[in-house]
Amino acid sequence: MKNDTINISKIVKNVSHSSDDSDYAVCWVKDEIKGVEIDGVLYPNISNSIFFLDNKVQWKLYTRDNAVNAGYLLQLSHEILSNPLLSKLHINQVRLFNSGTIPLFKLSPGIEKRTQAILEMIDELLGSHLNNKEDALISLLNTFFVYCDGQCNIKSIIEKNQTKANIVYAFKQLVDKNIVKSHEVGYYASRLNISTKYLNECVQEVLNVSSKSIIIEQLLIRSRHALKFTNRTIKEISYDLGFSTPDYFSYFFKTQTGTNPSVLRRSGSS
Missing domain, CATH: 2.60.120.280 (Regulatory protein AraC)
Incomplete structure (x- = not known):
């Protein structure tokens, strides 16, 4: 170098x-x-x-x-x-x-x-x-x-014209601000005044990932941080992140990471 x-x-x-x-x-x-x-x-x-x-x-x-x-x-x-x-x-x-x-x-x-x-x-x-x-x-x-x-x-x-890259900018900003309100791609597409299909097309073309994966990534980032660095209970974390029940939060977390939230919580406190 x-x-x-x-x-x-x-x-x-x-x-x-x-x-x-x-x-x-x-x-x-x-x-x-x-x-x-x-x-x-x-x-x-x-x-x-x-x-x-x-x-x-x-x-x-x-x-x-x-x-x-x-x-x-x-x-x-x-x-x-x-x-x-x-x-x-x-x-x-x-x-x-x-x-x-x-x-x-x-x-x-x-x-x-x-x-x-x-x-x-x-x-x-x-x-x-x-x-x-x-x-x-x-x-x-x-x-x-x-x-x-x-x-x-x-x-x-960003530029005034609505390019696909600009739509992706706006989508990620909305996810950051509204992740607790909704985990559904359709919610964000509606806020952007575009169809869910077109939002998926933009994110796939620009980032080469799905729109849903952006939402999941944000949920996992916040979940891991809360589990490792706060004293909130798993129940409190699940509701704070907009999950309908603690059981559904645990199911989501284990499906995405292969680990139960309680296991990460114990490793963070050790």
Whole structure:
């Protein structure tokens, strides 16, 4: 791995990028900054968010006076993003670094600390001489992107025309906000004013998975987190996630994972 394929730096001062620079950028803003200007458009007062910026756009970060560390700026070469482990990620293929769209991810509660930990480990590894350093860096980047794909509330600045990719953006945002209300694809298709068949077609074409699998993935993410990191009972978790009965929740969880919720609960508390 070349030394300039991954660069990471703390956001402590104004930073700019011209379209002549070939690197892609990930801006993780922890503490509020004055704003991010992208192709002449200013998005003010940004905090607890991640921007993914294509190398074709011009952008600038405006920090506040006396900023100590407002977050991290991660710059990635095309070579890194072409790594087989990263290039196959749905988030890379669909949402990241796509000219014409500027994805802004508003971090879900609890994800901020994990995001910071991953970026700090990347920073530490880049300055080290450890064996298998490249594999470790790719693994951390993969974990970072997976978290963004599965656990962030997606608020994207997208084109006005209703392309299939935009419909998928909107679908995933609705699932994140309404998963407790409904686990049915038809509910979300209705909210998007399209047919269930067309929503399935969009998700299959864009992500190469089914619409139902997006809903199931979100339920499993929330289920695992609640079982391992909260004191809520399985009954409480089942109702919190919109299941009609605890028995149905247990059936769903075991069908999808091969494990009973009670088993995961015991492993999380051990």
